[in-house]
Amino acid sequence: MRRRSGRGVARSTRPAGSRALGACFNMRPLSWQVVASAAAGFALALEALPVVLRWLRAGRRRRPQREVLFFPSQVTCTEALLQAPGATLSGCPCSLPHCESSLSRLLRALLAARASLELCLFAFCSPQLGRAVELLHQRGVRVRIVSDCDYMALNGSQIGLLRKAGIQVRHNQDLGYMHHKFAIVDKKVLITGSLNWTTQAIQNNRENVLILEDEEYVRLFLEEFERIWEEFNPTKYTFFPKKSRR
């Protein structure tokens, strides 16, 4: 009787091992349609896997920092930012507004530094930004500053204070200005733009600052910083230069 049924005949022609496997799992052998459907399903699942993984990863992964700050900045109180890490802006009882501003965003970007801070600044007179840099130095962040020889000597410049606090500062001696205005936070985030770090510029001028978490740009600006840092090594200073900018 079994030989007359197609399936029975087909089963009887399978090798003994295969028959034993079928018996062991109490299964009928799979038809090619089932295998093909399973394979197609597998193919589709395999296809969807990267999309699902990317979606899951995107949920967990932080988007790289990309921000543009425009100035003049509203004059706000930034005391809380400069006191305790992670403090909110509402802690100070002064009469200034305690909301976010371009300056507070810039301070936050700087104060995020945990390991290193490279500063390449034409003019640095803002007391708030000066305090932020000193705070980072006190927290053990390795701060290095390059500035312009004329502008670092102006009244109100933060450079002298930061030098006294123990931060390394180097400057140019050539005829051209060291006119960069950039910072590199933890060798990961570039802060650059038209803004000189002065209260006049922050509160009155039309300025822009880009905050970019971008490997390629950070690498290029870090290379520029290291080039300048090496070139402005104090062992190469001329103490009585013949030429003057003026």
Add this chain to the structure above:
Amino acid sequence: MRRRSGRGVARSTRPAGSRALGACFNMRPLSWQVVASAAAGFALALEALPVVLRWLRAGRRRRPQREVLFFPSQVTCTEALLQAPGATLSGCPCSLPHCESSLSRLLRALLAARASLELCLFAFCSPQLGRAVELLHQRGVRVRIVSDCDYMALNGSQIGLLRKAGIQVRHNQDLGYMHHKFAIVDKKVLITGSLNWTTQAIQNNRENVLILEDEEYVRLFLEEFERIWEEFNPTKYTFFPKKSRR
């Protein structure tokens, strides 16, 4: 004899339609191992397809412009760039080097404009950059310039010449400086940095310029330009302002 062979028996037990198909293509029926292998191969091919397509597309698609220019720029001849579109730098017989420099790269980025050019510049004295902007205006590119009221009046400023050539210029009247130094080419490429467009800055200063083909940044800077453009509308000018910057 055929019934004694396992394969022969299996074939004889298949439905008539299937037998006809087998006969038509002169094929033996597929075993499930073959079907599974084919499906696995199909799955792998399906998996590889997006990678291959992306690779093929990347070959054809231009990478968005991302460039950083550092200054001081080597002094080179830029005549050929300012004469005919698409000309090489070796056309001029002058004694200056005819190679690429940061200035020539900046000129190329500007001269790529076909429809519009927005300039928001604190100081604009470079004759080469002035000629490039005038050339674009002559080619029918819509050029709009915002500048600083004090610096546009300095000796050597290109603003007066460009105004005479028919280009629209607007300026601030407030106490703060219009200290931006950015350009937007065809509403697609942003050129921004620390560089004032002066020969002193180009040839002597440490400066940086970022060239970014980035939709998000271009949108933000274009919004800033339009805000300033509207705010500096000549109908709102005060001709005898009470306050002075000095």
